Amino acid sequence: MMERRQPIPVEEAVKKVHQFQKHGQVEWVPLKNSLGRWIAEDILADHDVPAFDRSPYDGFALRAEDTKEASSEHPIEFEVIDHIGAGIVSAKTIGPFQAIRIMTGAKIPKGANVVIMLELTKTFEKDGKSMMSLKRPLKKGDNISRQGEETLKGNVMIKKGSKVTPGVTAILATFGYAVVPVVKKPVIGIISTGTELLQVSDAMVDGKIRNSNLSMVYAQVLEAGGEPLDLGGVSDDFDQSYEAVKAALSKVDMLITTGGVSVGDFDFLPAIYEKLGAEVLFNKVAMRPGSVTTVAALSNGQLLYGLSGNPAACFVGFELFVKPIIYKWCLKENPFPVFAEAKLTHDFPKANPFTRFVRASLDFAGSQLSVTPTGLDKSSAVTSIAHADCFIVLPGGTRGFSAGDQVSVLLFHHEGGAPCWMTN
Ligand code: AMP
Numbered sequence: 360m361m362e363r364r365q366p367i368p369v370e371e372a373v374k375k376v377h378q379f380q381k382h383g384q385v386e387w388v389p390l391k392n393s394l395g396r397w398i399a400e401d402i403l404a405d406h407d408v409p410a411f412d413r414s415p416y417d418g419f420a421l422r423a424e425d426t427k428e429a430s431s432e433h434p435i436e437f438e439v440i441d442h443i444g445a446g447i448v449s450a451k452t453i454g455p456f457q458a459i460r461i462m463t464g465a466k467i468p469k470g471a472n473v474v475i476m477l478e479l480t481k482t483f484e485k486d487g488k489s490m491m492s493l494k495r496p497l498k499k500g501d502n503i504s505r506q507g508e509e510t511l512k513g514n515v516m517i518k519k520g521s522k523v524t525p526g527v528t529a530i531l532a533t534f535g536y537a538v539v540p541v542v543k544k545p546v547i548g549i550i551s552t553g554t555e556l557l558q559v560s561d562a563m564v565d566g567k568i569r570n571s572n573l574s575m576v577y578a579q580v581l582e583a584g585g586e587p588l589d590l591g592g593v594s595d596d597f598d599q600s601y602e603a604v605k606a607a608l609s610k611v612d613m614l615i616t617t618g619g620v621s622v623g624d625f626d627f628l629p630a631i632y633e634k635l636g637a638e639v640l641f642n643k644v645a646m647r648p649g650s651v652t653t654v655a656a657l658s659n660g661q662l663l664y665g666l667s668g669n670p671a672a673c674f675v676g677f678e679l680f681v682k683p684i685i686y687k688w689c690l691k692e693n694p695f696p697v698f699a700e701a702k703l704t705h706d707f708p709k710a711n712p713f714t715r716f717v718r719a720s721l722d723f724a725g726s727q728l729s730v731t732p733t734g735l736d737k738s739s740a741v742t743s744i745a746h747a748d749c750f751i752v753l754p755g756g757t758r759g760f761s762a763g764d765q766v767s768v769l770l771f772h773h774e775g776g777a778p779c780w781m782t783n
């Protein structure tokens with residue numbers, strides 16, 4: 360007799376998977392290779408920034424008290440006793456009515472307590488001496504970038520679980536991280552099941568299709584920060600599929616199979632999980648597409664994802680159940696997707712017995728977000744995935760929706776993330 364599967368709500372399914380979340384280990388990579396990786400340890404300032412009082416301008420360093428009487432009618436003259444560029448420290452100490460010509464970034468010389476911009480001064484020669492005059496009084500401390508004004512030594516500059524962006528690399532460089540502690544990527548194996556599958560480079564054959572899920576899931580793993588491992592394809596044969604899954608386990612942190620999780624005669628994944636002694640967390644989720652999405656866990660906590668073979672269902676299954684686990688592995692603080700409200704631009708007349716995730720694209724119309732389905736809303740559709748940047752999330756138990764209705768959208772490209780699963 361065919362097994363009757365009991366659907367569980369999406370939120371519950373997400374929670375079940377997260378009981379098996381793991382954190383990745385640390386590995387050190389050269390700074391130049393760190394872009395896009397996840398920081399594994401807090402990044403600390405190894406010195407104050409600025410590390411010394413410095414000049415923010417090209418100008419002259421001098422003593423503010425010597426400028427007290429300055430005015431347009433009564434310019435005050437200073438002897439220029441040195442000339443320093445960035446990176447050079449003057450050996451001289453400034454005395455009364457002396458100045459040092461200073462460039463942006465140079466350390467403020469001893470005795471000086473103010474900098475005046477070059478544009479506000481006049482330079483000239485007098486008695487063979489280099490001179491400068493100014494026409495306004497200055498306040499002690501003006502135009503000096505103070506030591507530690509940006510940050511102090513010991514401060515946490517980047518928290519672990521942050522992604523390395525170009526801006527982050529500048530911080531890493533500033534604080535001497537020639538090698539960067541990042542999270543070792545989870546290795547995620549992908550096995551494609553289906554006798555109908557051709558390789559991308561194969562010519563079309565009657566009754567067969569090219570394997571599009573592999574490239575898609577491979578890219579999804581990469582995008583999320585995992586290391587995909589293509590473990591090839593298997594035809595719909597129990598022994599072959601079982602051997603492929605079993606052989607994969609020692610090579611991966613998690614395993615994804617695509618296809619073979621429905622209740623068809625050639626859907627062998629449920630029996631494979633049983634033979635492996637894996638605990639099936641769920642084998643039916645109250646969602647469309649992807650209701651057959653199955654997740655099982657081995658006794659060592661290794662997750663086995665049985666994603667639907669239907670491309671749209673496969674995509675959704677990954678975004679909901681795999682991506683947050685990869686993010687969590689990478690120590691990301693907020694691994695769950697962000698939701699927003701948007702106005703539906705077209706009627707969506709289908710009823711929704713289960714929570715429905717409709718591939719869609721988001722637009723700003725004035726200050727209002729609007730959302731448009733990207734094409735054929737069938738779980739077998741490949742083309743509508745490419746143009747989508749969000750899912751419209753229609754709650755289960757609702758009838759159709761009309762243009763103008765406010766709907767909830769899940770932003771799967773949004774890097775921010777939420778601390779928990781937040782739909783209602
Ligand atoms: P299954 O989940 O194995 O029942 O497959 C459901 C549907 O998805 C079938 O029409 C399959 O041909 C199709 N399918 C399965 N695997 C893939 C794949 N790797 N790429 C594209 N379509 C697939």
Ligand code: MG
Pocket residue numbers: 552553554595618619625668
């Ligand atoms: Mg199949």
